[in-house]
Amino acid sequence: xxxxxxxxxxxxxxxxxxxxxxxxxxxxxxxxxxxxxxxxxxxxxxxxxxxxxxxxxxxxxxxxxxxxxxxxxxxxxxxxxxxxxxxxxxxxxxxxxxxxxxxxxxxxxxxxxxxxxxxxxxxxxxxxxxxxxxxxxxxxxxxxxxxxxxxxxxxxxxxxxxxxxxxxxxxxxxxxxxxxxxxxxxxxxxxxxxxxxxxxxxxxxxxxxxxxxxxxxxxxxxxxxx
Numbered sequence: 112x113x114x115x116x117x118x119x120x121x122x123x124x125x126x127x128x129x130x131x132x133x134x135x136x137x138x139x140x141x142x143x144x145x146x147x148x149x150x151x152x153x154x155x156x157x158x159x160x161x162x163x164x165x166x167x168x169x170x171x172x173x174x175x176x177x178x179x180x181x182x183x184x185x186x187x188x189x190x191x192x193x194x195x196x197x198x199x200x201x202x203x204x205x206x207x208x209x210x211x212x213x214x215x216x217x218x219x220x221x222x223x224x225x226x227x228x229x230x231x232x233x234x235x236x237x238x239x240x241x242x243x244x245x246x247x248x249x250x251x252x253x254x255x256x257x258x259x260x261x262x263x264x265x266x267x268x269x270x271x272x273x274x275x276x277x278x279x280x281x282x283x284x285x286x287x288x289x290x291x292x293x294x295x296x297x298x299x300x301x302x303x304x305x306x307x308x309x310x311x312x313x314x315x316x317x318x319x320x321x322x323x324x325x326x327x328x329x330x331x332x333x334x335x336x337x
Contacts, residue, residue, distance in 0.1 A: 225290060
């Protein structure tokens, strides 16, 4: 009996995988190979520690390409583009054709990528994610990923968390508004570990895909002939 393919997305904080239409995840610090099901072939995207899959047979590691179907990379060296961003873009192009898309990944890093309706990538931005932002000042360091609508605080810890949260959401809203002004057909797609809570705090409608890189990995695997 032929075993299904296993799709793995290794980030800096978590490892996610897809098998038989079921999504699973584990923190990098808690991940080990025994958590994974047996599979016929393994396709993996890795922007974190590739050695986490050491000892696993039949693994195909994705590399970002200058062109994939309708996608055309803007990067001078296409291999410098993170595979998570590459896969998120090809998934978005496949699922939302003929629209200009702003893909926002709110994970360990906060990234933005703009892709025109014809699939041409216009470039992107990389910023600290919410967790990195809140740990950027040792005196006020916080591991909270909560976002509050409260405007002002009456103690230092809350002031730091409210301030960093407002900075984080404000930057995202600013980017969305800028591209909405430029492109009437703009579609905003949100992914990443902080995407679910963030979607509730933004001023604009978004398409929420918490496992967008894995969705792109499935599309990539369909064209892999090795």
